Amino acid sequence: MSSFVGYANYFAVIILMMGGLYVIFSTSNLIKRMIGLSILQTSVGLFYITTSKVFGGTVPILIDEDDPARAELASRLDPAYFESAAYDGVVYSNPLPHVLILTAIVVGVATLAVGLAIAVRVREAYGTVEREEIERKDRIRHAHESYEDELDETEASEADA
Amino acid sequence: MTEYAPHLDTNTIVNFGLLAMLLAVLVAIVRTRSLLAAVLLMGIYSLISAVWFVVLDAADVAFTEAVVGAGVSTAFLLGAILLTRTESLTKRWQDMVMPGLVCVGAGVLLFYAALDLPLFGDPSAPANAHVGRFYIEETKNDVGVPNIVTAVLASYRGFDTLGETIVVFAGGIGVALMLGFGERSMGDLPPALRSPVMEALAESDHHVVLRSVAKLLIPIIALYAFYVQFHGEVGAGGGFQAGVIFAVAVILHALIFGLADTMDAIPPELARAFAALGVLLYSGVGVINMINGGNFLDYDHLFPLAFEAGLPGSHLSGGYHHWGQHFGIIIIELGVLFTVAATMIAMFYAFAGRAADVVGEGARG
Amino acid sequence: MADVLFWIDQLGMALALAGGILSVIGSLGVLRFPDLYTRLHAASITDTGAATLMLFGLALMAGFSQEALKLLIAWAFVMLTSPTASHALANAAWSSGQKPKLGAFSLMSGKREPAEADTASGEKGGAP
Amino acid sequence: MLLGATAAIMVAMVLMLVRAFIGPSNYDRILAANSFGTKVVLFIAVIGYLFGRPAYLDIAIVYALINFVTTIALMKFFRYRSLQASLSHRRVGEEARDG
Known part of the structure; x- marks a missing residue:
């Protein structure tokens, strides 16, 4: 059972990636292929965030000492696991992949817009997409x-x- | 340390539920014949992935995906569909077999490769244990900002974020080069070129409710964009998300009051100027740091060291406040806000404003 | 004092559960109703109802804090946008000529047209 | 109890997805997308409390606003096939008369 939980997220993300790839390959319409491309980009983001999740972790925003949320979060984890993963009393997920994916999404929209502009000009030049x-x-x-x-x-x- | 074995808790169950929904929407997008339904399902797809990011503790990413995925990219896709006039797709089974085989083959290889990855949620995974842990521990005494993601985005990786801001700016220029700035369409529409639907607007619809609610909502959305911008270090938020939210407010105004009114309010020249101003502001902060003796984007040198030492509780005089970092992050986030908001608005003008040329299209072959 | 807070939390959770059940009923309505306009009823009324129940329940749990204020702001926006969107959708569908299935009538003349559904889809259950 | 509310909201989201897939007319799909967005706002608020850290409420607020804009964009596209036409009476009136 635990190995299923360990890999299920990766398998689901890979299926989404392949779905996006299939949409890109199978359709001949340029706009639908752009949609397939953005599905592929989103699934790469899903993959990065899957690797960043720490079991029992919370949002990587530092909680100050007197916040009641500390006790609330600590109570949810078994102590043995808690010592190894916590940083001064709270378990945080890994913030680094979030930074990469945050900019990847915004840049992805900029490239989507440029791709759609190209598709519009192709339509005007050739009369079809x-x-x-x-x-x-x-x-x-x-x-x-x-x-x-x-x-x-x-x-x-x-x-x- | 006990050997980590992933077990089901509520977080993981909700995560699997959302992934199942994502797969269902993916199947629907692949099967649908109408391009419009595909765009709508794409909006739902990015919405579910935004919620999935929330469940997996990625607040900033969820913010960006929710705002960008549903708001702006749907508007661009609709503009593109309008300009390319394709709404239904032809599907032949011949060109489904080969792509299907290729994707299944690649998927099997990736499955095999995924077996070596660390288990889902493992704290001792190399990424989470060493590199991620460093930033969680060092942020307090290097940057002094609660939101680690904003600290890494703006301060540790400031140079990369400058690069990304320039990429967004370059994307805006690319779209403007290809589709113009939308001014041509604002000339008086000769009756011959008017699409028949415009007449339908004249008497039957008056959308009073929609206009009055929009008048109420647009300033609130713009104000909320600045709230997201300025509390970017404390909670989820930052320059990118704030820029897109502001652009969505302008898009809502354009949708309801017409592009002509919006272009009177925010002329394309202003959008171009602010896009450049944002990048200038961002790199200007870097130059100031160099003038004060630090590296290109090292905000500890934003103020001359003597001045910063004098500030209350500054880390130079015993306290732990990094005033240079705080102000540096706020200023460059403002630069990112200007660039992203102005670029998205300029792109929307390009897409929405170009419709008039295509209406009379028949001239070019 | 502690048990009062405990009971307030329980009340909040109960309200949240009631909101969840109401939204499930609403979704069932959206699935089962015959045409667009009845589905609009099912969707928008239960949306605002479930939003009110759930967000107030969570605000009770949050007590007097910034979270409670944010919940109320989210509630205000949902109450403002969801009915307006449903109204705009109904207006657009109506003016694009999509007639309701049960008992279509024409606004201007006020008299009852024979329901298009009787002739078009040949359903036997025509308008009364 | 909160788990029950979360499960109920997820069931409601799945049912709304079904309507989005089979919706005969495109207006049904917009309806499903709009209602799905509102349910997501509630879902984000509930799981904030279910996981003990209500740090996502800004996202719930943002989502209540963005969902409205997407619905209006889709509705205007399906009905008028134009993103630049104005819906306000004043401007439309003048164009129609002197157009």
């Missing part, structure tokens, strides 16, 4: 340009002939 149609129109445009290049070359060769 579906991946296949964009590739098809690209091929047509390349074929068109290469045909024009040949025309220019033939005219150039005739001109100097």
Whole structure:
């Protein structure tokens, strides 16, 4: 039982990550793929915070001495475990992953906005946001340009002939 | 020390319940055909993950995810859907098989790799026992700020946060370069370009209740943003969250009173200026520290040492107050507030303001 | 004095439990009601009711402290925003032409239109 | 008792999710999202007391506000398909007349 509790969080986060990846791979619509991307980013955040949680720990905000919450929190843990994990009378979760994920979320929104702006410009340039149609129109445009290049070359060769 | 064995307590049970909900929403997002439902479910997904962060003692992260995930990213996604005019998705089973196999393969590999990770909640895990423990113990005498996350974010890792603020600013510039600042749409709308829905607005809806409640709420949300900003060291909060909350207040004003009124209130030039001002303020504090003899962002040197020694209870004269750190953190959080709020507002103007061009789109192929 | 505080805590917890049960009943209502407008009733009324019960119960437990003030502020915002959002939603749904299933009537003329549901979905239980 | 209240709120959240998934019309989904947000505000408040450290009440307040903005954005998008149109009578009236 305890090994299940120990790894269940990691497995759930991995399933969410793979779900986000699947959404990115399977849809051809650019906007839906951005949604898949933000699911993936959120699940990375979930993974970091899973590793930061200390059993019986509380929010990493220092509690001052006279706060009644100290006794309340201490009463919930068995003493043997309490000595090893506590810092001056309170067990705190690890604050470091919180800092990383906090900025990752805000930067994630900035990149989401830039990605959506690109999608809007792709829509205005190609008239669609579906991946296949964009590739098809690209091929047509390349074929068109290469045909024009040949025309220019033939005219150039005739001109100097 | 007893060998740590994770056992079920209320915290873990609630955590599993929320993870189950997240998986259910994920399945719904994967299966849905309508893009609008996907955006709405994305809002619910980020909301549940915000609550999950609360359950796992990550107050600041929950704050950011709740504010950013539901408020701002939903507005951007809706703006993008409006501009790209795609609302339903075509799904063919051929392009489901291969991605499914790849994801299942990668998932199995990750499962195998996860078996070596420390058990969930283990205090003696290397991350929690050494590095995390250092910051829990040293914050009181280095920075003297109760909220360890804000102390690490602003003081220990101040240089990285400056980098992140510049990344948000650069994101704003990127969106502005691609979508403009939304001014073009504020010109008078020629009748030919007006979308039919605008007429429907004229007589049938008058939304009196919505407008009066919005008039009441917008100043409260803006005030709450400053509360979150200034009590960032004591409780959960800080520059990022406050900036996004302020942007959400402006977005609410734009949603109800129209983008034209909001642009009269907060012109795009002001948003551009404040975005740059925030980054200037942040790096200015660093330069002041260097002038006073410290490193680039070492707030102990924010004030000249003689002046700080004279302050009541300063750590230089026997007390334990780090006045330089307190004021340094408040000022750079203010810089982050300006940049994040102005950038989010500029991005919303770019997305919402561009609609008029696309309405008359047919010109470009 | 200690037992008074104990009983206040118990009362607070009981109120919180009552709020929780009320919100479950509300959610059941949202699931089972036939169309949007009745679901709006189920959702918004029980939301504000459960919010009042629960937040006041927790405020009792918090006593005279900053937490109690924050709980009351959260209560005030929920009471302000939830009904407004439901009103705006009903207004938007109505003006977009979504008629209620049971006994549709037209606002302007005041007379009863035959309920669209009878003709569209062919339900036998037409409006009385 | 608090555990009972937490369990009840979680059941209510799950039921609201079901409505969000099957909701026939998009307005049902907005309704489910709005009600889900309000239930989350209560859930955050209750687990603050269940785990003995009510440090999250700021998040409950923020969430009561943000949920309103999201509902209004979604509602306006579904109904008017435009994020810039104004809902206030004064501005709309002028545009309609001289438009």
